[in-house]
Amino acid sequence: MICPVLRDASSSLAKINMRFFLLILGSILIVSLQLTWLPKLAVLTITPNLILAGVLAFAICQKEEKNFWWAMIPILLFDLLAGRPFGVFTLSACLMFFSLELLSNIFFKKNDLLALLLLAVVGVLFFEVYQFLLVEVFSIWRLIEPIKLSVFYFSVALPIKVFYNGLLSLLGLLIIRKSQLLFSHGQIFKIK
């Protein structure tokens, strides 16, 4: 006869494993989508980034506890497959997530649309700044050429990136909110 404690433990372990498997599967789907279909939506070679938008949405959603380790899986998968050099995307996304979470806790107590919009815009800007700084650091070891900040970057590339990723992150936020019931008792986050 199996002890009830052991049975409960094995049942919760199976649930976590199932969730982990689903997350890996979902991450592979998202990364594949990013590499195949999303480049077709490029405007002047600027493509929306599903993974970045997902992390952004996760960072700005109002939750008590968020487990960033779950967000790490798609980020790492994308970086392993397409990031160059490896680490720039992961580090930028991680720094952006924590900066944005800190910012939203300090300045944005209200959960209105304007605040969310501002957070999405600031999040993309944070990501770009971190990416720029990290590329500068990596270029010291000649792993990548430094980013050339041109008029094109500020007047065209950056606004398109902000628009595309900000819009996608708001869409992601909507999906997260709609799926509250699904995840409210899970490991990914707890609803306030």
Added chain:
Amino acid sequence: MKNTNKSKLINFIIILAVILLLIFFNWWGWLTAPKSLVFWAARPVIGLFQAIDKRVSVPWDFFITLKDLSQENANLMSENKRLFGENSRFKETARENEILRQQLNLDQPAKQKLIMASVTGYSLTSGQYLLINKGRTDGVAVGLAVVAANNFLVGRVAEAADNFSKVLLVTDGNSSVNALTQDTRVNGAVKGNHGLGVTMEMIPIDAQININETVLSSGLNDGVPRGLVIGRVIGVDKKANEIWQSAVIAPAAEINNLEQVFILVNWKEF
């Protein structure tokens, strides 16, 4: 509240440490196996998405270009006739060249060894890259030239894992290939322009370049042989008070619609 902030800080530090450790592992080449594993796992899904894309985009593209089809057909017919005549002349010249080489006891030109690879994806987030399904185990190495059919230069291998590689496209801002114009033999450096096009820079101001002239690789880069077609000159930017002029190049390879590419593995200048 304080405890929550403290736990968040600890979490942040742990995550940062893990990422830095992974970067260190990558530096030493210890992430090759995980990279290959991820590619192996994602490959069927990427294939599925590509198949769906092909099914949708081919009829769509046909529908979009339908109105220009008759004009395009007429253009291609006349181009075909011109190329047929040119090809016959080149065949004769090649034969003459071969006979002369034999008479002068010159070495025969070495044939290029090509590796065919399928394009599995585009990464345009941090630079202009494409992913191909051949890696180190197939003989791919960093720096090798990647061409489309007809020796049209696509880019160079920037990173090679075991079973896949990343190719830096010629249109990327970080890409630089030494080139020369075919008719006027003017040297310069072909650089990408934010992924939007290609520019030939460092051309002396007094050099004469013709519009529609073909631009070839000059062979001065490691891994990129001489004579690969980069594109065609479509405009010249010349300012009187500068020492260099630049030329706008239309890339020969249709970079956004590539399905197969070739990696030049074994080539020798002759």
